[in-house]
Every structure is written in structure tokens, then in C-alpha cells.
Amino acid sequence: RYFHFCKLPGRVMGIRLLRFTSVVIIVLLLVAGALTALLPNIKDDKMPNLRREPKTQSQSALDSFTLIMQTYNRTDLLLKLLNHYQAIPHLHKVIVVWNNIGEKIPEEMWNSLGPHPVPVIFKVQTVNHMRNRLQNFPELETKAVLMMDDDTLVSAHDLAFAFSVWQQFPEHIVGFVPRKHISTPSGVYSYGSFELQNPGFGNGDQYSMVLIGAAFFHSGYLEDFQRQPEAVYALIDETQNCDDIAMNFLVAKHTGKPSGVFVKPVDIRNLEKDTNSGYSGMWHRAEHLLQRSYCVNKLVNIYDGMPLKYSNIMISQFGFPNYANHKNKM
Amino acid sequence: RYFHFCKLPGRVMGIRLLRFTSVVIIVLLLVAGALTALLPNIKDDKMPNLRREPKTQSQSALDSFTLIMQTYNRTDLLLKLLNHYQAIPHLHKVIVVWNNIGEKIPEEMWNSLGPHPVPVIFKVQTVNHMRNRLQNFPELETKAVLMMDDDTLVSAHDLAFAFSVWQQFPEHIVGFVPRKHISTPSGVYSYGSFELQNPGFGNGDQYSMVLIGAAFFHSGYLEDFQRQPEAVYALIDETQNCDDIAMNFLVAKHTGKPSGVFVKPVDIRNLEKDTNSGYSGMWHRAEHLLQRSYCVNKLVNIYDGMPLKYSNIMISQFGFPNYANHKNKM
Secondary structure, three states, X not given: OOHHHHOHHHHHHHHHHHHHHHHHHHHHHHHHHHHHHHOOOOOXXXXXXXXXXXXXXXXXXXXXXXXXXXXXXXXXXXXXXXXXXXXXXXXXXXXXXXXXXXOOOOHHHHHHOOOOOOOEEEEEOOOOOHHHHHOOOOOOOOOEEEEEXXXXXXXXXXXXXHHHHHHHOOOOEEEOOEEXXXXXXXXXXXXXXXXXXXXXXXXXXXXXXXOOOEEEEEOHHHHHHOOOOHHHHHHHHHHOOOHHHHHHHHHHHHHOOOOEEEEOOOOEXXXXXXXXXXXXXXXXXXXXXXXXXXXXXXXXXXXXXXXXXXXXXXXXXXXOXXXXXXXXXX | OOHHHHOHHHHHXXXXXXXXXXXXXXXXXXXXXHHHHHOOOOOOOOOOOOOOOOOOOOHHHHHOEEEEEEEOOOHHHHHHHHHHHOOOOOEEEEEEEEOOOOOOOOHHHHHXXXXXXXXXXXXXXXXXXXXXXXXXXXXXXXXXXXXXXXXXXXXXXXXXXXXXXXXXXXXXXXXXXXXXXXXXXXXXXXXXXXXXXXXXXXXXXXXXXXXXXXXXXXXXXXXHHOOOOHHHHHHHHHHOOOHHHHHHHHHHHHHOOOOEEEEOOOOEEEOHHHOOOOOXXXXXXOOHHHHHHHHHHHHHHHOOOOOOOOEOEEEEEOOOOOHHHHOOOO
């Protein structure tokens, strides 16, 4: 080797240079990788967040919606409903909130039965909590969210129409299940539906909430939900209930108007009876409605006031299924 | 008289002064009178006039409406309807546009049957023109107008609800009779109702006009109507028709949105058959619908484009007459 010394310097220098360069490159890459991982999420705390920017500024982000469906112990219903919902017009993506703790998601089976019209993402949860579905999922790219219970079947026609209505009322919860609160002389509120006394503003009934288990709402409200008082989360976790009432409080406070717009469904069905799991849903618990009245009063305490407002607007689709729905004697 | 000459100057001067002063005063009064008569009406030409200031800034101007009803050759129906409409909640005043040229208004009879819940003003017209009802009546004090044909009976419930809907959509024509236009491959438009083909935006039908013969709209639009191209007035006068189509064009141009919001009436009736006059209304003329298609095309020429937009939103009153109107299988 000594004899090649005169020739080696070039090569040695070359090799040293090469090593040096490689080391520099590798270090730079590591630094870049570290920087990328450490970049903070830029959050605008002041804005009420209806101006959430979708991650892709594509047309689809404005003209389509993301279905978020939480599921517990009814995978048969989930899969049946997914076959239906995956093909709804204007659907961008499905996020399945998997509350079956410790159980594997049916990913293999799902993929083996592909291709599917839209991406379906299974989000594995660590605890079986009702409010898991109200996370600000990073996979969410659209301004609109459609939230459905895992036992509720709404027709494509109804969903397409309700989505078009939501686009005209984007700051409201636009959905198919209206509920109301009433106040009583004692100042204690009660929660219920048509069976409760009408609130007494003229004729007919009023609603002050639209349940999120079958409704469209702005994805910005999921972001807002992350910034609520701790007591709200505690209440929802304590009752495993009332996340939807809390969302209505949030929206009503934000808009100063009735939180929801009720769209009368033509075809909505509850598939509870069709499950093999024997599990029939939280609302069958004896204390379910009493809990919801309890939640209304607790939320009034937490928010220091009653923000819910009444509405009696019921929206239907003109001339669907046919013109008989607007025929009159004239 | 000569002897009094020394005393007369005072009196003579006094009389001359008096005459002079009187003449000056009279001249001043004449000038003042002339000035008052010549004062111009101050009009704000630039504003689109939805900011019309009511003459009294009272609460009633905001929370009530003025009924404008044009009448021709059906005084029996008019009086029957007035008994009903004069008692509608939130009604401020009635303006009857009297198209019975040369015939005395039933003022004596009206007064002899008083007192009445609200003032009713009979506006005598000089020619029997369809567009007489679209004048900017100085008696109009409210932001809202309810316009009704003199053969149309709408229940108080429907009117109270529709007024509350108008208050939520004040820039739209909120009413009970939806119509539409369709375009054809030749570019010629057609006017009609459910019998025409659906415009083809998804399921069901669409409407692009709400007729003003049974509708609420903002009184500012009456002011706007006075500033339309002459050809519009000529068209309405030529056809004795289409004033309502013209109003829908005006509103659609102004808002850039569908001109109307359709409220499905629970109880609306046509009383034509009940008149003793034998007169049964313009829409029975053979050419009525063809004329309206003709008007649509003429207005597109006049306004250099088709401003009408489609909507399929149908609004009903939640839980009225009873909760069955929103019951579902869930």
C-alpha cells in the first residue's frame, strides 16, 4: 500500500470527501426530519372556527361531506349500513369510530370486499366513550360532517336533500330528529319530544335541538368542542349520554339562534331489532330520558344560562316523492 | 277735512302703513304657499331600498304587516274576506286597491259597520290596471306587505306562521303559491307548475317563483318596482297579467338567490265560485298561461338575462295542526 501512496491521495481524498459529504447529508436529513416532526399545529384560538381550512382546498372539500359513525357492539349493523352509506352522493370519506375496545377492526374483510367508492377509515379507540365521535379527527377534510348512529338508516334521497339544505344553513345542525326543552315554573328544565307541552309561542309545537345522531353540521364545531369547559366532558363521561345536547348548546351559543334546522325525513328507519348482538342501544336504559333532563340543567349551570332557542320551521323537499306533497285545493 | 289735516297725517300714515303691512303679509303667505307646493320629493336613487324607513319608527312597523288587496268586480268577496283578514294577528292596516272605476267605494257601509280592528283604506284608481297594486302607497308604514288576491282565503294560522317565516327571510317573497319556469333546447322559456317537467337538479321538483297574490314581501320592493324599465310596465299593461312574474324577476336580480320561499299552506281556498258577480278572474282566460310564458321570455329580453333561480325548500309549521305532521317510524 505504501507504493500506491502517491496515487492514493486523490482516491483517499476522494473517499474522505465522500464520507464527509455523506455524513453531512445524513445529518441534514435527520435535522430536517426532526424539524418536521416538531412543527407545531398552528391553531387560531380567537376565531370561532367556522373558517376551518380543509387540508386540500379542493372543490370536493366544499361540495362533499364526511360521514362519522361511531359503533359499539353492532358490527353486523355497521357493515350493513356501510354498504348503504358508502354510496351516498357527495360523500367524501367515512370515519368509523371503533368503540369495540380490544376487538380487531374488520379491516381485512373490508379490504377483501373492495374496491369501495370512498375511503373508509377505522379509528380504534382506547376507551368506550360516547364522546369519542366528537374528536377533531385529522382525517376530516370537508367542511361538512354527517354524523349517524350505527343503527339508523336514512335514505339517500333524504341525505342528498338534507346536505343541500345544510349548504344553505351551514352554521346550523341540519338533521332529522328534533327535540325540545321546556321550562317549568320552578325554573327546572325538562327534556323531551312531542309528548311534552308545547312551549306556547303561538300554535303548534317548537323544537330547540336537533340530535346529531342523524344530522349534518360544520366540521368547525368539532374543533370548537375541544375547547369546552372540563365539566362538559365530565358530564358526558358520567352519563355516557348527552353529547348531542352539549353540541346543541355549543351551536346555539355560537350563533345566538336556534341550533338546528329540522328536515322531515321521508324514509328513516331504526335497525336496532335487526342486530344479532342482542345489544339495543343506550336509549333503552330506564334512566335515559331523565338523564337528558338532568344534562340540560347541568349544562345551563356550566354555561351560566340557557342558550337554546326555539324554532318551528320544518323543511321538506318540494315535489318529492311527487307533487302530491304540495297539492292544495286551489 | 282741511281742518283735520293736522290730525290726519297720523291716521293717514297709519292707514298707509296698515295697507302696506297687509300687502306684505299676503305676498309672503303666497310665496310660502308656492314654495311648499313646489318642494321636491326627496328620493334616494342609489340604495336598493330594502332600508326603507317606516314613517313611524314604532315597534309595530317592525312586528306587523300591511295587507294590500286589489279588487275588481267582486265586492261581495272583498267584504267577506275583509271580515276575515281585518282580524289577522300582527296586521297593521289594510289598503284596498279599488279597481272598480267610476264606482263608489263602500265607505259608508264600512263605517256604519264599525268599529274595525285596524284602519282600512280604499284607494280609488283611475284606470283598471293590474299593476295598480304595486304602487308605493304613502299609507304603507310597515316593512312587510301581505298581498292577497281578492278571491283567496288563507287561514289565520297559515298567515301568522308565514309572517314569522318572512321575518327570518325578509329579502324573499314568502308565500303559498309556487311556480316555475323551464328552459328548452331552443332557448325559449316556458312557465308553469308541477305539470311541467322537473328542471332536473336531482330528485323531485323545483320552483323559481312565488306568486305575490298570496305572499309576504318587503315593502322596499314596491319602491324598487317604481324604478324598472318602461318596457316592464308596458308588458304588464299590455297583458293585464305578469306583474307577479315581474316582481319575482326584480327580487331575484336584487338578491342573486331564489326569489321566493314556499310555505305549504294548511288551509287555502279559492272563493271564486262564491261570487254573485259572475266574474271569475283573469286566470280563466284561454291565453292566460301562454301569456305568462310570453312574459317570461319578454322579461328575459328586457333584463338581458334570466335571473330566476330554483329552490326545492318547502316549509311547514312543526307540530301543527298536530305532531302527526312530523311523526316517523323511528
